[in-house]
């Protein structure tokens with residue numbers, strides 16, 4: 458389904474009265490929504506936004522959930538039970554649901570008023586991936602609700618993001634290999650980021666390192682680092698600092714200054730150095746996570762190869778009751 462057409466249809470169906478947008482999913486699909494929630498919170502003067510792991514939305518739906526709410530749900534498999542149940546909760550409250558999935562036969566589609574079956578697998582063509590689709594959808598909703606002056610710059614960014622990501626991916630392949638060789642025997646990683654990129658610190662920790670490599674990991678917001686977590690810093694503890702462009706870059710730079718002084722094992726993944734700064738400053742921060750997803754995928758692949766631990770190996774998921 459076409460994003461612009463969906464947004465126009467949504468506004469027509471809701472008589473333009475959209476008050477809230479909720480983003481609801483689990484795991485990697487939730488990570489993909491982080492930037493959209495961030496955009497609504499940082500850009501919209503009229504819309505309220507919420508980001509929920511699906512089971513929490515089911516058990517504690519927002520008090521405002523109702524006929525002025527749009528609930529965006531994403532499930533790669535399309536059948537994660539709590540995400541499908543969250544869509545039912547949204548419907549029962551009178552909200553409109555937008556479902557995104559890779560699976561044409563997804564259960565989620567039955568509970569979606571509007572749906573997108575997205576492409577997957579080609580990390581160099583990020584346009585059609587769920588994160589970019591939801592971001593596009595979100596900025597168009599903001600623009601239609603109240604006007605968003607940065608929309609032309611955002612569109613220009615979307616036009617060149619595939620190229621930026623492709624070059625960045627090629628640039629990090631040797632670095633990712635060197636990282637994997639150096640850190641293959643480590644058991645614990647802290648992953649730092651801020652702003653629109655924080656979702657990928659969370660995602661890299663919980664999905665790439667914990668789920669796919671069975672390694673201990675924790676995400677830390679670069680701003681929060683100085684309010685507790687930095688006390689663990691020493692020369693033996695590995696940190697991955699995901700440095701974005703935009704308004705919160707200063708937070709990441711502060712973390713870098715500290716780590717350069719007191720840590721020894723620090724891997725920096727910097728959007729600026731990877732070429733994202735060709736996108737207009739007014740919108741580049743919203744593209745950080747799109748770049749980081751593809752670039753960090755190279756890191757996890759390299760680690761998987763160096764550790765001889767396949768990315769798809771699971772102990773519990775799909776094997777036991779939970």
Ligand SMILES: O=P(O)(O)OC[C@H]1O[C@](O)(CO)[C@@H](O)[C@@H]1O
Nearest residue numbers: 483484485486532533534535537
């Ligand atoms: O996107 P889906 O298919 O709903 O799956 C969510 C699941 O997928 C993962 O993101 C990745 O396997 C898990 O963390 C989570 O349980």
